[in-house]
Amino acid sequence: xxxxxxxxxxxxxxxxxxxxxxxxxxxxxxxxxxxxxxxxxxxxxxxxxxxxxxxxxxxxxxxxxxxxxxxxxxxxxxxxxxxxxxxxxxxxxxxxxxxxxxxxxxxxxxxxxxxxxxxxxxxxxxxxxxxxxxxxxxxxxxxxxxxxxxxxxxxxxxxxxxxxxxxxxxxxxxxxxxxxxxxxxxxxxxxxxxxxxx
Amino acid sequence: xxxxxxxxxxxxxxxxxxxxxxxxxxxxxxxxxxxxxxxxxxxxxxxxxxxxxxxxxxxxxxxxxxxxxxxxxxxxxxxxxxxxxxxxxxxxxxxxxxxx
Numbered sequence: 262x263x264x265x266x267x268x269x270x271x272x273x274x275x276x277x278x279x280x281x282x283x284x285x286x287x288x289x290x291x292x293x294x295x296x297x298x299x300x301x302x303x304x305x306x307x308x309x310x311x312x313x314x315x316x317x318x319x320x321x322x323x324x325x326x327x328x329x330x331x332x333x334x335x336x337x338x339x340x341x342x343x344x345x346x347x348x349x350x351x352x353x354x355x356x357x358x359x360x361x362x363x364x365x366x367x368x369x370x371x372x373x374x375x376x377x378x379x380x381x382x383x384x385x386x387x388x389x390x391x392x393x394x395x396x397x398x399x400x401x402x403x404x405x406x407x408x409x410x411x412x413x414x415x416x417x418x419x420x421x422x423x424x425x426x427x428x429x430x431x432x433x434x435x436x437x438x439x440x441x442x443x444x445x446x447x448x449x450x451x452x453x454x455x456x457x458x459x
Numbered sequence: 460x461x462x463x464x465x466x467x468x469x470x471x472x473x474x475x476x477x478x479x480x481x482x483x484x485x486x487x488x489x490x491x492x493x494x495x496x497x498x499x500x501x502x503x504x505x506x507x508x509x510x511x512x513x514x515x516x517x518x519x520x521x522x523x524x525x526x527x528x529x530x531x532x533x534x535x536x537x538x539x540x541x542x543x544x545x546x547x548x549x550x551x552x553x554x555x556x557x558x559x
Contacts, residue, residue, distance in 0.1 A: 342481065342494075343481065344481075345479070345480065345481040345485035345486075345487075345492065345493070345508065346485055346486040346487065346492065347486065348479055348484070348486060348546045349546065350486055355480070
């Protein structure tokens with residue numbers, strides 16, 4: 262039964278009716294669980310890291326249409342220095358969109374909407390905590406972001422689905438080197454694979 | 460032609476102001492504080508990040524190439540008050556903001 266439910270989560274998008282649920286009937290005693298990995302691009306600015314993003318996540322079904330998601334991601338951008346002292350001697354940073362590095366832990370809720378043919382759209386809202394580093398500037402910080410996005414899940418084969426999603430992140434981070442509290446504003450587009458654990 | 464170029468550059472600088480950066484204008488103590496060079500000493504109060512240049516076209520917007528230090532970019536100006544954003548004692552000499 263557990264296998265049937267889990268596989269059904271990724272099979273369902275291809276089979277569901279337009280107004281149908283994303284997965285077979287939710288069973289509190291046998292919720293679907295999935296693992297996923299994705300690759301994409303994150304954009305940052307000023308003091309938010311951006312670059313190549315690698316992410317992994319775990320999904321646990323909590324209602325018919327909702328899943329709790331926990332994950333970790335790595336953002337790998339240029340280490341090029343972009344901070345300086347202005348004429349008032351205030352330290353400021355002006356990084357490009359693909360600068361910096363970050364490691365982030367995220368928790369989110371994914372909510373599915375009715376299927377559209379073979380595709381099943383969803384929204385995702387969550388929180389992230391990130392350790393951010395701009396190496397050539399020797400600037401390190403800890404950021405907290407509210408994240409929101411949307412995506413589409415499509416079945417490839419039994420038990421395997423492809424996910425494409427876009428996300429915005431907004432928050433703040435505390436940084437050393439005299440920067441103090443700075444805004445965090447970024448976005449990402451990721452594509453990846455999800456597969457059932459059973 | 461050169462005079463016309465300087466006039467245009469100074470007009471732009473006067474209208475839009477000039478933002479300092481690691482390339483040109485940031486305060487510095489050493490080259491690592493800048494994209495390329497850090498000029499220090501009495502002629503560059505507070506330190507002055509800049510780029511080496513041979514001609515004006517080697518320099519960013521609002522700056523021009525002056526013969527100091529083997530050729531460096533400096534902010535263009537017509538009058539000393541236009542150099543006020545650099546703080547310190549920068550003055551306008553030969554249409555470029557430099558120290559006293």
